[in-house]
Amino acid sequence: MKSTTFSTLVLSIMTAAGTAFGHGTVDVFKADGVSYPGPLSMDVTVASGYTPPGNSATRQIATLEPLLSTQNILDSTDMTCGPSPSSSAMTIAPITAGSNMTFHFRSGSPPKLWPHNTGPILTYMYRCPTNTSADKCIPGPNEKGWFKIDQQGMDKKGIWAQAAMMQNKSISVPVPFNIPNGDYLVRHEVIALQNAVNQGGAEFYVSCTQVRVKGGSADDSALSAADKVAFPGAYKTDSPGIYVPDLDNGPLHYDTFPGPAVFAAGAPQSNTPSPTETQPNEPTSTPSTGAPLSSASSDGASPTRCTRTSVSLPATPASTPSATQSTAPNQCARKVSKRALRLRRRMLQGRFNPRPLRT
Numbered sequence: 001m002k003s004t005t006f007s008t009l010v011l012s013i014m015t016a017a018g019t020a021f022g023h024g025t026v027d028v029f030k031a032d033g034v035s036y037p038g039p040l041s042m043d044v045t046v047a048s049g050y051t052p053p054g055n056s057a058t059r060q061i062a063t064l065e066p067l068l069s070t071q072n073i074l075d076s077t078d079m080t081c082g083p084s085p086s087s088s089a090m091t092i093a094p095i096t097a098g099s100n101m102t103f104h105f106r107s108g109s110p111p112k113l114w115p116h117n118t119g120p121i122l123t124y125m126y127r128c129p130t131n132t133s134a135d136k137c138i139p140g141p142n143e144k145g146w147f148k149i150d151q152q153g154m155d156k157k158g159i160w161a162q163a164a165m166m167q168n169k170s171i172s173v174p175v176p177f178n179i180p181n182g183d184y185l186v187r188h189e190v191i192a193l194q195n196a197v198n199q200g201g202a203e204f205y206v207s208c209t210q211v212r213v214k215g216g217s218a219d220d221s222a223l224s225a226a227d228k229v230a231f232p233g234a235y236k237t238d239s240p241g242i243y244v245p246d247l248d249n250g251p252l253h254y255d256t257f258p259g260p261a262v263f264a265a266g267a268p269q270s271n272t273p274s275p276t277e278t279q280p281n282e283p284t285s286t287p288s289t290g291a292p293l294s295s296a297s298s299d300g301a302s303p304t305r306c307t308r309t310s311v312s313l314p315a316t317p318a319s320t321p322s323a324t325q326s327t328a329p330n331q332c333a334r335k336v337s338k339r340a341l342r343l344r345r346r347m348l349q350g351r352f353n354p355r356p357l358r359t
C-alpha cells in the first residue's frame, strides 16, 4: 500500500514541522492595564530584526517544547514553573485583587499563532513567604503552597477556552478579591490534550509570573481555607482530565479538571462558579463584593455545563463558567453530540481559518 506509506510519511513530516514551529509560551502578560512581554525562550534563535522582550514579569523557560504527562515529568521540578526556568524574572507586576489579569500566548520567535485548540487552561497562585519578594520566591518542590484560582475548559457550546488562544485572543483570569496583599507567583498552565488519548500524551505549558497583590485582605486568614497542592506532586499520568482515553469519540464534555477545587474567594458555598471569560486585550477591573455571583442563575437552570469536545471556533469570546470540581454526569452530552461531529468534520475539511497574527 504505497499511498498509505506515503501518507504516513507526509504526516510524520508535518508532525515534525509542527514540533519545530509549534508549541510556545506567554507572549504578553497584562495586569492593572500594563502589558509585560513574555520571556524569550532559551531555545529560540533570535531572528534578525526581532527585539527580545524587556521587562518581563514571567520567568524564562529553557524551551518552548511542552512538558509531557509521563509520570517522570509530572514528578519533576519542571512542573513548578516550566522547563528549567530561570530563578527570577526582571520585574514584579502590581495587580489589584478582584481585577483580571490576561495571558496572551505565542508560538516560536518571532511570534506565530498559538497552535492548539484542545484542552483546558488552569491558573494557580503561590503566596511568597513573608519578607520574600516575588523575584526571590522559590517554592519548595514538595511544598503544598499552590492554590487554584481559575480553570477554563469548555463553554456550553463545547468550545474550549484554548480555541480562543488559537484565534490570537488573550485569556482573562480573575484574581480573587480577598487574597492577602503581598507577593505571589502566578502559575499559568495550558494543557493541550490533542494526544491525551494515551497516557503521557498531554502537553503542559507552564509558566510563573511574579506579581504583587494590592487591594486585597490585610491578613492571611482568607487563604486558610484554600486547598493547596505541591508542584510537582499534584498530578498523575492517569489523572482524569490529563489522560482522556475517549477524547476522539467524545468526551462530549470535559467536567473533571486535574488538581484541587478552585479557591472560592469569600464565598461560603463551594459551588458558586466564578465567571471567567476570555476577553482579548481588555482586562476588566471588576472588584468583587463577595455577593453571590449572578451568573450561576442567569446562565441557566443547572450548574452542570453542557460540555463537549469540539475543534470549532467561537463566534464570540468563550465564556466558561469555571465551577469547582464537578464529576456529575453531564446531561447535555447526548443532545449536542451531532453538532460536535458536524463541527469536527468542518474542521477537518479545512474551513478553519484563524485570523492573522497581530503585530
Ligand SMILES: [Cu+2]
Pocket: 022, 023, 024, 066, 115, 116, 192, 203
Ligand atoms: Cu504543541
